[in-house]
Amino acid sequence: MKCTSFLIAALGLAASSAAWDVTAYPYVYDCNVDPNGSYRVYVGTDSKTCHNMAGGDAGASCRQFTNGGLSHQDCSSALVTPASVLVRDTNQCKFYTHTDCRGVATTVEPGDEIVCRSGAFQSWACNT
16 A cells, blocks of 8 residues: 555656546455556546557556556556556546446546546546
8 A cells, every 4th residue: 555655646746737647456446456466557638538448549648567566667568457446636537347438437526535446447538
């Protein structure tokens, strides 16, 4: 949890111009990474553009963290469908059960807090 909290704070400083910030955690349902676990952080400024968790979309930068957050790389390797997502900042985001923003949607409303949602999400779109 310490690494995750530190990472979130560091990303907030580094990406202060970001309109939205989404962290995807495979295998964990409470947004707490295992000490040996991995997760992805997506940051962007676009509005209402659909992004797939597999990456490769314009408008979103992505970093994959391993070893509980101690190592990082570009999002070039495959990501298992997330079990939970963490949303930071004050924008509304919708998470979908299928790629290309199809399927059942779960909405995270604006607020000043960090919000964790469990679900097997494969895509998302945020309003800025």
